[in-house]
Every structure is written in C-alpha cells, then in structure tokens.
Amino acid sequence: xxxxxxxxxxxxxxxxxxxxxxxxxxxxxxxxxxxxxxxxxxxxxxxxxxxxxxxxxxxxxxxxxxxxxxxxxxxxxxxxxxxxxxxxxxxxxxxxxxxxxxxxxxxxxxxxxxxxxxxxxxxxxxxxxxxxxxxxxxxxxxxxxxxxxxxxxxxxxxxxxxxxxxxxxxxxxxxxxxxxxxxxxxxxxxxxxxxxxxxxxxxxxxxxxxxxxxxxxxxxxxxxxxxxxxxxxxxxxxxxxxxxxxxxxxxxxxxxxxxxxxxxxxxxxxxxxxxxxxxxxxxxxxxxxxxxxxxxxxxxxxxxxxxxxxxxxxxxxxxxxxxxxxxxxxxxxxxxxxxxxxxxxxxxxxxxx
Amino acid sequence: xxxxxxxxxxxxxxxxxxxxxxxxxxxxxxxxxxxxxxxxxxxxxxxxxxxxxxxxxxxxxxxxxxxxxxxxxxxxx
Numbered sequence: 001x002x003x004x005x006x007x008x009x010x011x012x013x014x015x016x017x018x019x020x021x022x023x024x025x026x027x028x029x030x031x032x033x034x035x036x037x038x039x040x041x042x043x044x045x046x047x048x049x050x051x052x053x054x055x056x057x058x059x060x061x062x063x064x065x066x067x068x069x070x071x072x073x074x075x076x077x078x079x080x081x082x083x084x085x086x087x088x089x090x091x092x093x094x095x096x097x098x099x100x101x102x103x104x105x106x107x108x109x110x111x112x113x114x115x116x117x118x119x120x121x122x123x124x125x126x127x128x129x130x131x132x133x134x135x136x137x138x139x140x141x142x143x144x145x146x147x148x149x150x151x152x153x154x155x156x157x158x159x160x161x162x163x164x165x166x167x168x169x170x171x172x173x174x175x176x177x178x179x180x181x182x183x184x185x186x187x188x189x190x191x192x193x194x195x196x197x198x199x200x201x202x203x204x205x206x207x208x209x210x211x212x213x214x215x216x217x218x219x220x221x222x223x224x225x226x227x228x229x230x231x232x233x234x235x236x237x238x239x240x241x242x243x244x245x246x247x248x249x250x251x252x253x254x255x256x257x258x259x260x261x262x263x264x265x266x267x268x269x270x271x272x273x274x275x276x277x278x279x280x281x282x283x284x285x286x287x288x289x290x291x292x293x294x295x296x297x298x299x300x301x302x303x304x305x306x307x308x309x310x311x312x313x314x315x316x317x318x319x320x321x322x323x324x325x326x327x328x329x330x331x332x333x334x335x336x337x338x339x340x341x342x343x344x345x346x347x348x349x350x351x352x353x
Numbered sequence: 354x355x356x357x358x359x360x361x362x363x364x365x366x367x368x369x370x371x372x373x374x375x376x377x378x379x380x381x382x383x384x385x386x387x388x389x390x391x392x393x394x395x396x397x398x399x400x401x402x403x404x405x406x407x408x409x410x411x412x413x414x415x416x417x418x419x420x421x422x423x424x425x426x427x428x429x430x
Binding site: 025027029030033034037038040094095099106107108110111205276279280281282283285286287288292296348 | 364365366367368369372373376393395396399400403404417419420421422
C-alpha cells in the first residue's frame with residue numbers, strides 16, 4: 001500500500017468514524033457502565049446493532065472474496081486478564097479507547113490526558129517494562145483461529161456470519177424496532193423525520209439505532225478501504241484505536257513512518273472536532289480538580305496494558321472480532337464488561353445511600 | 354419564572370459524574386423543589402433529563418446556553 005493511499009484512506013475513514021462516534025455518543029464505557037448504573041440500555045443497544053451490521057457486512061464481502069477475515073487466535077490468559085484490566089481502566093479513564101479519542105476532538109482535555117496514558121501503557125506493554133508480564137499472561141493459546149462454530153474456515157465462516165447476523169437482525173427488529181414503530185404510529189408521528197435532514201445529521205445527537213448502524217457501516221467501509229493496500233500500511237483488518245496511538249507515538253519518538261492506523265486516529269479526532277463544532281458542542285475544558293485528571297491518566301495506563309494484553313482494545317475486539325464470531329474477541333468483550341461493572345460498582349454504587 | 358431552590362454545577366465533570374451527582378442530589382431534595390443543573394457534557398445533557406423523568410421528576414426546561422453548555426431545570430416530584 002502506498003503511503004499516500006494509507007494517508008488519504010486513513011484520514012477519510014477516520015474522519016467518518018469520528019463524526020459518527022461523536023454524533024452517536026458512541027462510547028462502550030458508557031454503554032456497559034449504564035446497564036448497571038442507570039439501568040439505561042440505549043448505548044448498549046447501539047453497540048449490539050453495530051456488531052450485527054458488521055457481521056452481515058464482513059460476511060458478505062468475505063464470502064465474495066473482497067476481504068479476508070482476521071479472526072484472532074484464542075489466547076486464554078490474554079483475553080480474560082486483558083479484558084478485565086481494560087474494563088477496569090476505562091471506568092477510571094472515563095471512556096473506552098474510542099470514547100477517549102473522540103472526546104479529544106470535542107475539546108475534553110481530561111480525555112487527552114487519558115489518551116496519553118493509554119499510549120504510554122500500550123507501548124510499555126508491547127515493548128517495555130510490562131512486556132514480560134504480558135508475555136507470561138499470553139502464554140496459553142487454544143486453537144489457531146477459533147470461532148463460535150469451531151476453527152475458522154475461509155468458506156464456511158463468512159456464510160455462518162451472514163446467517164447469524166440476519167437472525168440477530170430480525171430478532172433485534174422484532175424486540176426493539178417494532179415497539180417503537182407502533183408507538184409512533186399510535187401518536188401519528190412520521191416514522192422518519194425528513195423535514196430537516198441537515199439538523200438531524202449535523203446538529204443533534206443520533207438516536208441509538210442510527211448510531212449503531214452508522215458506526216457499523218463505517219467499520220465495514222474501513223475494512224474495505226484497508227483491504228485495498230498491502231504490507232504494514234494496510235492489507236485488510238478491522239479498525240482499531242490503541243495501535244493507532246502507538247503508531248503516532250512511535251512516529252514522534254523514533255521517526256517510524258505513520259501508517260494506516262495512525263492516520264485513522266488523526267482523522268478520527270478531526271472528524272469528531274468538525275462534528276462537535278457544527279453541533280455547537282466543542283469547548284476546550286478540563287475537570288475541576290487535579291485528582292480527576294490524575295485518575296484519568298492512571299486509567300489510561302491501565303487501559304493500555306489491557307488493550308495490548310488482550311490483543312486489541314474494545315474497538316478491535318468488540319467491533320472487529322465479535323462480528324467475525326471470534327471466541328477470543330467474545331471473551332475479551334465479556335471480560336471488558338465485567339471489569340467495567342466491578343469498577344463502576346466500587347466507584348459509584350457502593351457508597352450510594 | 355420558577356424559583357430555583359438549588360444549583361448543581363457539573364461543568365468540567367467527566368462521564369458519568371454529572372449523572373451520578375444529579376441523581377444523588379435530587380434524592381436529598383424536597384418535593385416541589387427546583388434544581389438547576391449546569392452541564393457541559395453532551396451525552397449527560399441528553400441523558401439527565403431522561404433519567405430524571407424515569408425517576409418521576411418533572412423536567413421544566415433544557416436550554417442550550419452556549420458552546421457545549423446546557424442548563425437543565427428539574428422539579429422534584
């Protein structure tokens with residue numbers, strides 16, 4: 001892949017990603033946390049919808065031979081420990097890897113501090129101080145590319161993804177979509193408000209299902225664009241966040257060329273910035289006390305360790321791997337959610353009343 | 354104009370402190386009191402009114418007062 005292709009493709013896909021993340025308030029920390037904290041399921045539903053959209057999309061393009069799937073090897077220790085640690089870290093950092101990154105574009109300086117923590121923690125785990133710990137945790141693997149239906153198969157897996165995806169889509173529509181339609185019909189509201197498309201797209205937060213569908217579509221577009229290149233600068237794969245921050249950091253400190261993943265981050269921040277600016281939601285701001293900032297930094301560091309140990313952050317695993325029915329990614333996702341719940345309970349719920 | 358009983362300033366707070374603080378605050382207030390919540394975090398600006406309504410309180414107004422700044426008025430049930 002040309003450097004230019006990686007740059008332009010990465011920036012555009014990143015910008016689209018940032019735009020829909022900001023407009024959809026798409027953050028898995030909020031999504032998972034609010035299930036127990038506020039008993040609020042909208043963002044969690046958005047995550048599920050994005051997964052299903054990608055499952056069908058990845059499946060179709062893989063079956064057609066346009067892309068090659070990237071199912072991860074099931075790493076027992078890495079997925080469990082990395083997922084739990086990542087989940088704990090993201091509560092402290094006040095945002096998952098993608099949430100933290102898009103909030104930098106909104107002007108939240110606390111998230112910038114968390115992102116610096118994430119980058120440092122990830123680099124230390126991949127190459128430095130924490131590498132021995134990570135290597136020890138990652139020593140046990142099962143199978144090569146284990147999916148829900150056994151070992152990955154280039155022909156069978158995409159077909160199963162399409163089937164499972166369509167079944168899930170129908171179930172979701174039946175339980176979440178239909179009640180909404182009925183309510184709107186009863187109250188004579190139009191199903192889709194077309195009166196002011198510009199306001200809906202640019203000025204307002206998206207309803208959860210729009211957030212889920214748009215994030216899913218950008219994920220598919222990202223895979224397709226990335227598949228257009230070869231080698232270190234591309235070659236196909238899902239979107240990721242942590243690797244991109246590491247890429248940018250290595251560029252700054254060692255002159256290692258910025259690759260696709262790094263441009264995704266730059267584009268993401270730019271897209272989120274534009275989205276926030278148009279919606280009147282951009283403001284440079286900091287948490288009121290220094291303690292919050294310090295906690296966000298530590299949370300970022302912990303998240304970085306978790307992301308590298310789990311072979312990917314929440315975006316790589318939950319949005320990239322789960323749609324491919326990867327056992328590794330499903331375990332990581334479940335453990336991220338569990339870690340998030342444990343920390344949310346300790347921080348916000350134990351002291352209540 | 355409504356009489357504002359108390360103000361909760363959540364500006365600068367990170368996710369999910371605005372939600373948690375406002376939930377805890379309304380618990381301590383009396384029926385008929387009006388709480389003013391100042392907030393600069395988009396997700397919470399959308400979610401706090403929903404949470405308040407689901408708790409049974411009345412959301413009097415959600416006003417966008419500037420760049421990423423909202424004022425929410427809640428009347429306690």
